[in-house]
Each structure stands twice: as C-alpha cells, then as structure tokens.
Amino acid sequence: MKQFLVFVKKEFSHVLRDRKTLLILFGMPVMQILIFGFALTNEVKNSQIAVIDYAKDETSRRIIERIEASRYFETEKIVADHGQIEELFRQGKIKLAVVFPQRFDHDLFHQNKAQVQIIADASDPNTANTLTSYVSAIIQDYQSGLTAGQSMPYQIKAETRMLYNPQLKGVHNFVPGVMALVLMLVCVMMTAISIVREKELGTMEILLVSPFKPILVILSKAIPYLILSLINVSTILLLSVFVLDLPVNGSVLLLFAESTLFIITCLTLGIFISVKTNSQQVAMLISLMGMLLPTVLFSGFMFPIENMPVPLQIVSNIVPSKWYYTIVKSIMIKGLGFSSIWKETLILGGITVFFLIVSLKSFKIRLA
Amino acid sequence: MENIVIKTDKLTKRYGDFIATNEISFEVYKGEIFGFLGANGAGKTTAMRMLCGLSTPSSGHAIIAGFDVYRETEKIKKNIGYMSQKFSLYEDLTVLENINFFGGIYGLSNANIKDKSEKLIDQLGLQKEAKKLVGALPLGWKQKLSFSVAVLHEPRIVFLDEPTGGVDPVTRRQFWDLIYDAAARGVTIFVTTHYMDEAEYCNRISIMVDGRIEALDTPRNLKHRFHSESMDDVFFQLARGAKRGD
Amino acid sequence: MAAIILNDVTKVYGKEKTVAVDHVSFAVEQGELFGLIGPDGAGKTSIFRMLTTLLLPDNGSATVDGYDIVKDYVRIRSRVGYMPGKFSLYQDLTIEENLNFFATVFGTTIEQNYDLIKDIYVQIEKFKDRRAGKLSGGMKQKLALCCALIHKPSVLFLDEPTTGVDPVSRKEFWEMLKRLKAQNITIVVSTPYMDEAMMCDRIALMQTGRILSIETPQRIMQSYPLPLYAVRADNMYGLLKAMPTFSKTISSYAFGEYAHVSFREDVDVNEVTGFLRQHGFSDIDIKRTNPTIEDCFIQLLKA
Numbered sequence: 001m002k003q004f005l006v007f008v009k010k011e012f013s014h015v016l017r018d019r020k021t022l023l024i025l026f027g028m029p030v031m032q033i034l035i036f037g038f039a040l041t042n043e044v045k046n047s048q049i050a051v052i053d054y055a056k057d058e059t060s061r062r063i064i065e066r067i068e069a070s071r072y073f074e075t076e077k078i079v080a081d082h083g084q085i086e087e088l089f090r091q092g093k094i095k096l097a098v099v100f101p102q103r104f105d106h107d108l109f110h111q112n113k114a115q116v117q118i119i120a121d122a123s124d125p126n127t128a129n130t131l132t133s134y135v136s137a138i139i140q141d142y143q144s145g146l147t148a149g150q151s152m153p154y155q156i157k158a159e160t161r162m163l164y165n166p167q168l169k170g171v172h173n174f175v176p177g178v179m180a181l182v183l184m185l186v187c188v189m190m191t192a193i194s195i196v197r198e199k200e201l202g203t204m205e206i207l208l209v210s211p212f213k214p215i216l217v218i219l220s221k222a223i224p225y226l227i228l229s230l231i232n233v234s235t236i237l238l239l240s241v242f243v244l245d246l247p248v249n250g251s252v253l254l255l256f257a258e259s260t261l262f263i264i265t266c267l268t269l270g271i272f273i274s275v276k277t278n279s280q281q282v283a284m285l286i287s288l289m290g291m292l293l294p295t296v297l298f299s300g301f302m303f304p305i306e307n308m309p310v311p312l313q314i315v316s317n318i319v320p321s322k323w324y325y326t327i328v329k330s331i332m333i334k335g336l337g338f339s340s341i342w343k344e345t346l347i348l349g350g351i352t353v354f355f356l357i358v359s360l361k362s363f364k365i366r367l368a
Numbered sequence: 369m370e371n372i373v374i375k376t377d378k379l380t381k382r383y384g385d386f387i388a389t390n391e392i393s394f395e396v397y398k399g400e401i402f403g404f405l406g407a408n409g410a411g412k413t414t415a416m417r418m419l420c421g422l423s424t425p426s427s428g429h430a431i432i433a434g435f436d437v438y439r440e441t442e443k444i445k446k447n448i449g450y451m452s453q454k455f456s457l458y459e460d461l462t463v464l465e466n467i468n469f470f471g472g473i474y475g476l477s478n479a480n481i482k483d484k485s486e487k488l489i490d491q492l493g494l495q496k497e498a499k500k501l502v503g504a505l506p507l508g509w510k511q512k513l514s515f516s517v518a519v520l521h522e523p524r525i526v527f528l529d530e531p532t533g534g535v536d537p538v539t540r541r542q543f544w545d546l547i548y549d550a551a552a553r554g555v556t557i558f559v560t561t562h563y564m565d566e567a568e569y570c571n572r573i574s575i576m577v578d579g580r581i582e583a584l585d586t587p588r589n590l591k592h593r594f595h596s597e598s599m600d601d602v603f604f605q606l607a608r609g610a611k612r613g614d
Numbered sequence: 615m616a617a618i619i620l621n622d623v624t625k626v627y628g629k630e631k632t633v634a635v636d637h638v639s640f641a642v643e644q645g646e647l648f649g650l651i652g653p654d655g656a657g658k659t660s661i662f663r664m665l666t667t668l669l670l671p672d673n674g675s676a677t678v679d680g681y682d683i684v685k686d687y688v689r690i691r692s693r694v695g696y697m698p699g700k701f702s703l704y705q706d707l708t709i710e711e712n713l714n715f716f717a718t719v720f721g722t723t724i725e726q727n728y729d730l731i732k733d734i735y736v737q738i739e740k741f742k743d744r745r746a747g748k749l750s751g752g753m754k755q756k757l758a759l760c761c762a763l764i765h766k767p768s769v770l771f772l773d774e775p776t777t778g779v780d781p782v783s784r785k786e787f788w789e790m791l792k793r794l795k796a797q798n799i800t801i802v803v804s805t806p807y808m809d810e811a812m813m814c815d816r817i818a819l820m821q822t823g824r825i826l827s828i829e830t831p832q833r834i835m836q837s838y839p840l841p842l843y844a845v846r847a848d849n850m851y852g853l854l855k856a857m858p859t860f861s862k863t864i865s866s867y868a869f870g871e872y873a874h875v876s877f878r879e880d881v882d883v884n885e886v887t888g889f890l891r892q893h894g895f896s897d898i899d900i901k902r903t904n905p906t907i908e909d910c911f912i913q914l915l916k917a
Contacts (some may be wrong), residue, residue: 006718010707016708202702206761209666211692212719365687367668407780408751436817507654534806535910536653536821538915541867548851568851568870570860587871599870600781600809607782 003212007220008342015196015224023034025190029182030239036174037244047131049073049089049096052081055104061140063116067098072134089121096120096131148194175240176328177301179233180321183259183296186229189308191270193220196283199274205367214365218274222267229263230256249335253326258345263353266291269320272359295321323348372523373556374419379428379437380444381414388414390579391428401547401557401565402492406576407607412560413529415576419558420527421445434525446475449518449555452529456514459503463494466502467517474521481520488516502575512546519550526550526575528559544569564599573599575606581607615680617769617800618642618665623674625660625823632778634660636823637674642802642816650804651811651907652820658804659699659842660823662773664712665695665802674681677766692720695767699774700831701758705747709738709757712746713764720765729761730797734790743769752783758856759790769800776805808908826914831907838905838913840864847895860886872899874909 016022016253051067053060068075073096079085088094099117101107105258108114118135195218198204205216240246248255269291277283296302298316305316316322323344330336330344338345374396381389389411396402406412417423419432421441421553430437433447443486457466464485471481492512502510511532519526528547532540544566550556567573567587573595582604583590587599594602618641618915625635635657642648646855650658663669665678667687675682713735717724728735738756741749746757755775762770772791776784788810791801797813803814811817812831817827818832827834847853850868857866857875866875881898890898905913 003721006715008701010704010715013711025729045773122874158885202698202700203704205668205698206696206702206716207719208668209694209696211688211689211721237883366670367663382801519718534654536656536708536806536915537808537912538867539653544868545854548854552851562778565870567870603781604785607780 004216004220007212007216008223009196011221012224015228021190024234025228026232027184028185029178029236032178032182033175033236033239033244036178037144037240037310045072046074047072047096047127048094049075049076049098049131050085050094051075052085052097052099053078053103055100057103057105059105059108060100063100063139064098066138066142067135070134070138074132085119090212092121094121095124095127096135098135122184139352173301175236175244175246176332177299179236179259179328180262180299180301180325181292181295182232182236183229183263183324184291184321185287186232187225187263187266188270188273188291189284191222191225191267192277192283192287193280194225195271196275196277196280199278200280208365208367215360215363218271218363222271225267225270226260226263230260230265233259234265246332247331250331250337254338255331258324258327258331258341258348261345261348261352262320262327265320265348265355268352268355268359272355272362273361275359275364294319298322299325301325318351320348322353372396374402374430374432374558376419376430378429379415379418379430380426381411381418381423381514382426387573387579389418389425392576392581393428393586394574394581396525396556396558398556399549399551399554400572401559401570403570403573404558404560404576405567405573405603406560410576410607411579412442412576416527416558416560417530420448420450438589447524449521449523449526449532450529451514451518451526453531453533454529457502457510457517460501462501463489463505463513466513467520470517471520476521484520488513488520492516495593508535508542509540511535512543513569515543515546519555522553523555525556525558528557530560530562534562540566564603567603568597577606577609616641617644617646618678618802620661620665620675620676621674623661623664623671623676624673624846625657625664625669633823635664635671638823638825639674640818640825640828642800644800645795645798646800646825647791647813648800649811649817650802650820651806651808651817655807655822656820657823658820659773662696662771662802662804663696663848666694666771667691686705693764693768695770697758697761697762697772697775699777701744701754701775703754703758703761706745708743708745709749710742712757713760716761717764722765724764727764727766730766730794731763733793734763735760751779752786755779755783755787759787763794763799767799768796769802772801772803774804774806776807776810782909783797784810794891800802804849808906808911811907815840817907819907819914821915826911828893834907834910835905838910840876840878840913842903842909843875843877843881843886844869844899844901844903844906845875845886845890845895846872847890848897849895853890854891856890856895860889865916869909872903874903877914 051064054063064078065074085097089097097119099119101115101117104114116139117134120132122128181329198207208214237248241248269289273283273286277286298305298319299321300316305313305322308316327341327344330341372395377393378391379389379393380387380391392415404412414423418425418437419430421432421437421444425437425614432444435443435447437444458469467485467488468481476484489495492611494509494513496507497509499599501513501614502513505513515528515531547557561567570584570587572584573590574581576582585593590602591597591599594605596602596605615758620641621639623635623638624633635886638657650661652658660669664671665676667690667817668684672914677683678690678761683690707715713724718779734756738753741753749757755772758775762772767802776787779787782823783806791803792813794801805811814831816828816830817834818828845853850873853873854866854868857863857873860881862877862881864876864878886900887898
C-alpha cells in the first residue's frame with residue numbers, strides 16, 4: 001500500500017510540474033464555458049431585416065412597430081420597393097424582408113383575409129427558419145390580440161410551452177456537452193499519453209523488473225487525473241451556476257456520483273488505449289479521433305441524434321459520452337432523480353467493466 | 369602555401385550571463401583533418417553551430433570557406449557538408465532515394481547525381497542494398513553512407529558531429545578510410561569525437577574546456593607537452609579541472 | 615551455483631526472422647564483473663532483456679540466481695537491479711525523489727542500504743534537489759547506478775551505461791563498478807568501448823548475435839596468434855595503403871597515431887623500414903607491441 005501511495009505521489013509530481021499542460025487542463029474548461037456561454041449561441045439576435053410597407057396603413061404600422069421593438073431584429077430600412085430589397089439581399093445587408101401589400105388593412109377587416117410576404121435569405125437555412133418563425137410569431141401574436149375575446153367556431157388552438165428551458169437558452173445544451181468533452185479529453189488522452197510515455201522513455205522497463213505489480217503502475221497514473229477531473233467538474237458547475245445563470249435543478253450529489261462514474265469510464269478507456277499502443281503520438285491520435293470526435297458528433301450535444309440515419313444512431317449508443325450527456329441533462333436541467341437514469345448508469349457501468357477486463361487481459365508483463 | 373578554410377577570431381556565444389563559447393581563435397587549413405574535442409558542456413556544439421552558419425555569434429569574427437559568418441550564412445551552408453549521429457539520412461527512404469534527395473538539395477544536376485550515386489554505391493559495396501530502406505541497414509553502413517552523402521557535392525569543409533558511435537572497430541576504420549580519402553581530395557574535415565584514438569587520426573586537435581580552447585596542436589606534440597602516452601591521458605589531464613559538466 | 619547461466623539461448627525478431635542472439639551459452643560466477651563487449655546489433659541488449667525476464671527466448675534456457683527466467687520471473691524481478699540504456703530516469707523528478715521512488719518500489723528505504731551507494735551518491739549529493747533532466751551525462755549515470763543499487767540486488771545488469779558520456783566520467787564510472795565488487799554483487803555490463811573491457815574480470819566478445827570469445831581480458835590478449843607491430847610514418851593514409859603490399863603482412867589497420875600491422879612471422883625491423891623508405895615514407899618508427907582487446911576483436915572478426 002505504501003508503495004502504491006509513493007507511485008501516486010510520483011504521478012502527481014509529473015502532472016503538477018508540467019506547467020504548460022496543466023494550464024490547458026485547468027484552463028480549457030473555463031475557456032470553453034465562457035466561450036460557449038457568451039459568445040456562441042444558437043439564438044439569432046440582431047439580424048438585419050428590411051420592411052416594405054406598400055399599405056402604409058394603421059395595421060401595418062402597428063405590426064411594423066412590434067417588429068422594430070423586438071430584440072431579434074434590427075430594422076435596417078423601411079424601403080419603398082422590391083428592387084431595393086433584391087439589392088440589399090445580394091449585398092448581404094439583410095437576412096429577411098417583410099412586405100405588406102397595398103390595402104392590407106382593408107383586406108384584413110373587410111375580406112377577413114390578408115397576406116403578408118416574408119422573404120428570407122435561405123443560404124443559411126437554419127437562420128432563415130428561425131427568423132421566419134420569429135416574424136410569424138409576432139404576426140400571430142398581433143392577430144390573436146385582434147381576436148381576443150371572440151370565439152371562433154371549431155378552432156384548434158395550439159399552445160406551446162418550452163419545458164425546462166422556456167427561454168430556449170442555448171447554454172443548457174452546452175454545459176453538459178462541455179462537461180462530457182472535457183472529461184473525455186483529460187481522462188482518456190492524458191492517461192493514455194502518460195502511460196505510453198513511460199514505455200517510450202524506458203522507465204516502464206525498470207518498473208517491470210521490480211517486485212511492484214505493473215497493474216498498480218497503471219492505476220497510480222489514473223488517480224491524479226481522477227482528482228483533476230473532479231476539480232474540473234466543480235469548476236464547470238460553479239461557472240454555470242454563477243456566471244451563466246444555469247442552475248442545477250436536481251441533486252448535486254447525484255451529479256457528482258455520475259460524473260465520477262463517467263470519469264472512471266474514461267480512465268479505463270485511456271488505459272485501454274495505452275495498453276494497445278506504443279507511441280505517444282499514436283495514443284494521442286486515437287484519443288482524439290476515436291474518442292473526442294465521436295463525443296462531439298454523436299453525444300447529441302452538437303447535433304440531435306434523432307436526426308441521424310438509423311445506423312449512426314446505433315453507433316451513437318456505444319459512445320459513452322452520449323449516455324453521460326443524457327444523464328447530466330436529466331439531472332441538471334430536468335431535475336430528475338436516479339430512478340430515471342438507472343438504465344443509462346448501468347450502461348456506463350457496463351462499458352467500464354468491459355474495457356477494464358479487456359485492458360487487464362491485454363496488459364503485457366513482458367516487452368514482447 | 370596553406371589555404372585557410374576556417375578562420376575565427378575571438379568567436380563568442382553568450383546566452384544571457386552564460387558564456388557558452390568564450391573568445392575562441394583558430395585556423396584550419398585546406399585538406400586538414402581537424403579534431404574538435406571537449407567534454408560535454410564544454411561548448412563544442414555551440415561552436416560548431418556557429419561555424420556551420422546555424423547560429424549567430426554574440427561577438428568576434430569568423431570566415432568559413434571564405435564567407436563571413438554574420439552576413440553570408442546561406443553561402444556558408446551551400447559550401448559545407450554536415451553529418452551527425454542523431455540525424456543523417458531518412459530511414460524510410462531507400463539508399464538511392466536518399467542520395468537523389470540530398471543531391472537535389474545540394475543543387476547538383478540530375479546527370480551529376482546519377483554519376484555520383486553509381487560511384488558511391490560502388491565504393492561502399494552497396495549494390496545489393498541500393499533499393500533497400502536505409503532503416504534496414506546495419507548502423508555501420510548507415511554511417512558510411514551518411515558521410516558519403518554529406519560530401520556528395522564536394523564541399524570545401526565537412527562537419528562531422530560524433531560520427532562513429534556504437535559500431536565495431538573494423539567498421540570504424542572503414543569509416544575513417546572514407547575520411548582519409550576525402551581529405552586527400554582536398555575536402556577539409558572538421559570532426560568532433562569521444563573516441564580518443566580517433567583523435568590520433570587527426571592532423572591537429574583542439575580541446576575545449578569550459579568554453580575556451582585550452583590546447584591546439586598535433587597529437588604528437590600534445591602528448592609530448594603533457595608527458596602522456598595517449599590522447600586519453602592528455603584529455604583527462606585537461607578536462608579533469610573543468611568546472612562545467614559535472 | 616553460478617549467478618547466471620545461459621544455455622543455447624536464441625532470440626529471433628520480426629517476420630524476416632532476424633537472428634539477434636544466436637545459440638549463446640555462458641556462465642557468470644557470483645561476484646564477477648562480467649563484460650558483454652560488442653558493437654551495435656551484437657545482441658547485448660537482447661541478452662539483457664531476456665536475463666531480466668523482459669523478453670522470452672525463442673530457444674534455450676537461462677537462470678539468474680538459480681531461478682528460471684521463464685517460470686520464476688517474479689522472483690528474478692525482485693532481486694536484480696537493471697538499468698536499460700539511455701539512463702531511464704524520471705526527468706522531472708529530482709535526484710532525491712528518483713532515489714526515494716526506486717527505493718520504495720523495491721520495498722526498502724534510502725537509509726537501509728545507504729552504505730552501498732554512499733561512495734557514488736556523495737558525488738551528486740549536493741545536487742539532490744536538481745531535476746534529473748537537468749543533469750549532465752556523467753551525473754545521470756551516477757544517479758542511475760544508485761537507483762539500480764538501492765535495493766541491494768544480488769545481480770546488477772547495466773546496459774551500455776557509459777555510452778554518450780565523456781571519457782573522464784567513463785573512467786570514474788568503472789572505478790565505481792570495481793569498488794562494488796567488494797560487496798559480492800554480480801555485475802554484468804555491456805559496452806561498445808573496447809578499452810573498458812580491460813576493467814572486467816571476464817569478457818564475452820560479441821558480434822551479430824554470436825560470441826567470438828569468452829575469457830579474461832589478459833588471456834584473450836595473450837592468445838593473439840600473430841606477432842603485432844606498431845608502425846608509424848609521416849603519412850598515415852599512405853602507410854595504410856602501402857603496408858598490405860609488403861610480402862609478410864597479414865593485416866594492417868589504423869590504431870591512433872600508429873598503424874597496427876600483424877605479420878606472418880617475426881620480422882626484422884630494418885627490413886620493414888627499408889621497404890617503407892623505398893615507398894617514399896620518412897619519419898618511420900616501428901616497434902613490437904602488445905595486442906589490446908581491440909586488436910583481438912578485429913582479428914576475431916576477420917577469422
């Protein structure tokens with residue numbers, strides 16, 4: 001036992017004395033949270049739009065007022081005709097144009113039917129969709145204001161509620177994603193590299209020719225990264241709660257417990273990679289390509305899994321970060337308890353045990 | 369009349385407060401085999417890098433192959449050859465590919481390269497290995513090949529940085545045969561080595577201690593001066609008092 | 615029981631079945647300072663790795679301290695000291711931390727076996743808080759030796775401990791090894807430097823996986839079969855080209871300031887001098903000389 005502790009102490013020394021890497025390992029989560037939280041967002045704000053008002057009547061003016069007041073838009077111009085609109089689109093100066101035809105008012109109140117034209121720059125379809133729906137929402141809103149109190153026959157009203165995230169804040173998506181990413185990076189890649197480095201330097205040879213059980217060497221390397229990762233999880237949570245305004249709706253203790261499980265999963269993966277490779281470069285590549293990339297692509301954090309073709313959905317099931325991401329979202333955002341996530345927990349546990357067994361079996365006590 | 373190919377005058381390299389090379393002044397003549405010795409940390413490598421045009425001196429002067437070490441480093445590089453233990457050839461290219469590659473870098477014409485590579489392969493007896501990867505060759509052959517490639521373009525001076533490590537005595541001597549051959553053709557050889565008996569193969573030797581040149585003479589004269597039977601002993605006497613390194 | 619016994623050991627690598635160690639057999643006695651002498655590719659490192667149980671032989675068997683290298687590897691691993699080439703130490707740990715670490719790994723402390731390493735350690739002690747990566751080659755070597763000795767091994771394996779180190783440090787290192795013999799530790803050292811062979815009790819000269827000779831250095835030199843002379847003239851290169859043309863020459867090669875020439879039989883010095891003068895050499899000096907290990911190695915290689 002004492003020997004094991006000495007090993008762990010040595011590993012801590014290695015990690016702490018490598019200042020540059022340490023900066024990245026601790027600094028990166030902070031950077032990512034801040035960047036994702038503030039700079040990058042799926043929301044579209046302050047888009048340039050143009051309005052053509054052929055009607056110039058009261059209704060159109062009221063609707064235009066509302067559009068101008070919206071934080072989503074910056075009304076670039078109120079222009080006179082279509083020709084200018086085309087020019088503005090071409091120059092990229094506007095993303096959307098709203099056109100009110102002549103006699104808008106008249107059509108609406110006398111014929112109970114009026115049309116508004118919304119033209120969007122669909123070269124970015126996502127933005128186009130979003131902006132279009134914002135404008136539609138404003139118009140809809142106005143319309144329901146008009147008909148308030150009146151009952152219309154056979155009307156089906158769709159009421160929407162955005163659960164858990166009524167303001168549709170993008171940050172809710174990113175924080176769990178960043179957690180998964182950071183833990184993957186630190187635990188898988190750094191552990192793998194650390195072990196393989198011993199092989200490359202030749203110190204692994206000396207350790208093998210000693211009474212010390214080699215498997216303990218490996219475990220001792222995992223421990224500093226375990227601690228480091230728990231610190232990172234705390235940092236991320238603190239930042240999201242206090243800086244990004246994203247509370248933890250569920251049990252913090254459960255969150256930490258599940259995070260610890262995920263950390264162990266990642267460490268096991270790191271160990272597995274190190275057992276199978278002999279060069280630091282290869283270990284790093286496999287960690288990045290084989291672990292990080294799938295995390296970004298398949299965990300559901302950037303792209304919804306449901307939108308993917310079925311084969312890829314199946315693939316996403318073996319990416320551990322997908323399960324962790326689901327677990328974190330459930331606890332942090334939905335505020336759910338263990339009873340809802342026991343299945344995912346079990347799967348993560350299963351993955352861990354599997355790779356642990358494979359690593360132990362593949363571990364070589366000789367050089368060749 | 370001797371042709372001076374290297375001339376330094378109080379050449380110095382400073383890193384902050386640390387003076388790695390301290391005002392070394394010496395001359396090397398054409399066709400000479402010049403041994404540049406010193407313990408690790410004595411300043412040999414720093415000095416060599418300056419002479420090769422790889423590092424700018426802090427003060428002092430040097431003319432290498434007729435070119436100034438401050439202003440004409442590119443010309444220096446074109447007129448010298450270099451070989452070291454750490455790197456010489458690409459292990460994952462074949463013998464022929466390596467020769468072609470370096471010939472191209474030195475600016476030799478294709479016809480010239482072809483001619484020279486045939487002669488080289490003949491001289492080293494590598495006919496059967498010409499298409500093999502260099503990485504598969506034994507160390508001794510790699511070394512001999514590296515040297516031959518380093519002098520492919522008939523440079524005025526060739527710098528050899530610890531060229532013969534770890535090979536058997538016969539192969540080492542074959543390597544030195546190549547060096548003698550080149551020197552006879554007028555190529556000046558500037559070599560550093562840890563093998564003291566190789567120091568004896570040189571026409572003249574300089575020994576650096578703590579950044580300065582403490583001795584420069586023929587091996588025979590040095591042995592007389594230090595009352596020694598061998599260069600080993602001369603070196604030992606000089607280097608033992610060194611403050612740097614240990 | 616001999617400390618180390620190898621019996622017809624063979625090691626083959628790769629698809630091309632490169633033979634690294636070719637049916638090697640020898641024994642090392644308890645407390646002996648034994649040298650494996652040979653160039654790169656001779657098979658020294660492979661033999662070390664098999665004896666320290668890091669590799670399995672493809673053929674043959676071996677024991678260390680009586681334990682079989684295949685079956686009893688656990689026992690061997692706890693009683694030998696091993697320093698692979700390139701002084702594998704932890705660069706970012708200090709001297710003291712490295713030593714402490716290796717002591718603990720072997721279940722001991724620095725104090726317990728301090729007297730074993732004291733002579734060596736005092737030379738680097740004042741740098742004990744310096745990181746290993748910042749040490750010179752000579753100091754790294756001393757540290758590596760201390761780390762290998764700290765658990766008082768019965769057998770010490772040192773793979774090329776002096777490669778890349780300056781001649782002064784090399785000399786000191788071998789002095790340290792000789793003093794260790796007094797502790798009855800069996801030491802097996804490999805080196806490509808022929809002059810270091812003289813410091814060993816017995817040596818095995820190796821080349822491409824085979825043993826050319828195993829003997830005490832003195833006996834190897836005594837068994838040099840031909841008369842050997844040291845010849846010097848004003849032009850070494852020319853001399854090396856000219857000597858083979860002399861009728862009685864068997865071999866000639868450079869050897870520092872002199873050329874070593876072996877003749878079919880004892881020669882008359884004047885005869886050789888005359889021959890050289892005829893070929894335009896001056897400043898001639900010829901004398902009988904005793905063969906060194908290197909001469910023997912060269913001769914064995916040519917055989």
